[in-house]
Amino acid sequence: MLLNVTNLDVSYGAVKALHGLSLEVDEGEIVTLIGCNGAGKSTTLRAVSGMLRPRGGSIAFEGQNVTGIASHKLVERGLSHVPEGRGIFANLTVAENLALGAYARKDRQSLADDHERALVLFPRVKERLKQLAGTLSGGEQQMLAIARALLARPKLLLLDEPSLGLAPQLVQLIFSIIREINKQGTTILLVEQNAHMALAVANRAYVLQSGEIIKSGPAKQLLDDPDVKRAYLGA
């Protein structure tokens, strides 16, 4: 198991955001977390990547306990997180943003290859290397954020709402890229509001409600689940 989250408790002050949440992600999978606003999807990702310190429970990555380890150390271990809102450094150029993605890496040699590979996936990013990242459109920023995360050569990629605020055409494109990245060997934990797209692309899914997992199973199966259909697919 690549990622094992057990009984995770997270609070914001007095407000409990997650209680006793458990989930797992196997190598090579695309796993998605779906749920309403405020269900705790982003919180889960933030706890896994070390941005939040959980009150209780444990997180294991590659069989090792990584609970409470700082974000920047998890990146070195192969866990990258593309945060909600993309987390682009608008004051830096596109090239500088990409360079930061590889900040923790020491293998300069293969970095150049990865750089090429990442840019093949995102030709529009490649055209704008010298531009300030803040001048990119929303879709381009999302692509830059994903390309940047790939340069850390993650084993597990956490994606938070990659389709947020994008035109439908771009959403299609982003999801096909996600599939491609997974095909090239990166495991993905995806948080999405767009449950339709998420379930279509994922192998397995968890449904979150008020900080708890209320349903889980193969994505195909959940697509046909009547409760899920009613609550999240608008059918």
Next chain:
Amino acid sequence: MADFLQTLIIAITLGSLYALIALGYTMVYGVLKLINFAHSDVVVLGAWLSMTVAVFLLPRIGVTGATWWAGGLVLILAMLLCGAIGFAIERLAYKPIRGAPRLNALITAIGVSLFLQNFGQLQFTLIPNERVVASGALQERGQDPRTIRLAETVSIESEQKYAVRLFKNSAPEGATPQTRNIVAAAGTYEAGRDIAIDGGVGRADTRDARYEIVRIAAGAPLKLPFGAMPAGMPVLFNDRPVWEHVFVSETEHGRLEKPVRITLLDLTIVGTAVALLVGLQILVFNTRVGTAMRAVSYNMETAALMGIPVDRIVSMTFVLGAALAAAAGFLFAVKYTQIQQPAHATWVLLGLKAFVAAVVGGIGNIRGATLGGFLIAFIEQFGAYAGLQVGWANASAYTDVFVFVLLIVVLLVKPTGIFGTTVREKV
């Protein structure tokens, strides 16, 4: 023309020093959104530590006289020492309250500043260079509390050179006396006459007390951690003129000759400062670590997601800022060798004006701080110059006023500063 050139030389020299200090303010603000009020005190420590190194270390390792590397060595040591101080300040004072509201950090910064000021004052002081010229028992207070009755004759040359110290007879040995300035006009005052002093003497002060009138000589010796030393910074750089020109003008009073010279010392100061300014720009804009610094300043959380060790980058920012402050303090002490005590208004104003430079340039912006430093220096120096040109004889007393007027204007017209962008509140 001569005055203009002279003003230009001073403005460039001062501007480079303001810029060095302003960078420390702006870099720390950039990464932590904190106004580090303790920054100006690091400048002071830089000046005094470099003096300590110059006086006590250089002779022990056999370096004497004005060789360029004596100065270089002192500079580097002062930068290293202050870098360490900057590191300690961040780790001990600011890091523990990183997540707290901004106001807490601001108050902490003021606390650190007060601590450094008082600590500096204990370690580094001017020993008053004074000689007792008259003394006697203090009479019961007479009609006017702003006088004391003299027990012996004293002659006053200039009121600025004298002070009156009041001692309680019952006070323990070595207790600090009360000090009053003399405001009587120059002249000889015979025993039994009253002499006017500043502030006066309270009734309680006059009982069982004696007074001393002391003459204060210029060039006070300094107390440093390893002992006392003669006044001022030792000569570390050659002060030989490299360019000299005598401007001759005909006035109604006859021929007027005004020499203008640029000395090697001026060039050394500006050269060192500019080299450091350029070095920092390269570090911030052209290196991996600099890119990480800019990323941390934009968004600390996301920077950590890139694998950037945020704490280390923040520490480094403090170390860099403090090292630049030390360099500025050192260069300032080399230029104005009559160094002042750590809490003196000279230092406070130096730090404050550099802060104004950072705000005017757009706080958080590195290029802004550099430009702001020079802008401030030009405004204050050329403000005075222009004032003198139009016949305002007292204009050079108003240099600080020009600077703060500029600050007010900038805050009114473009509150974010010249290079500043609109403040982006994080959600």
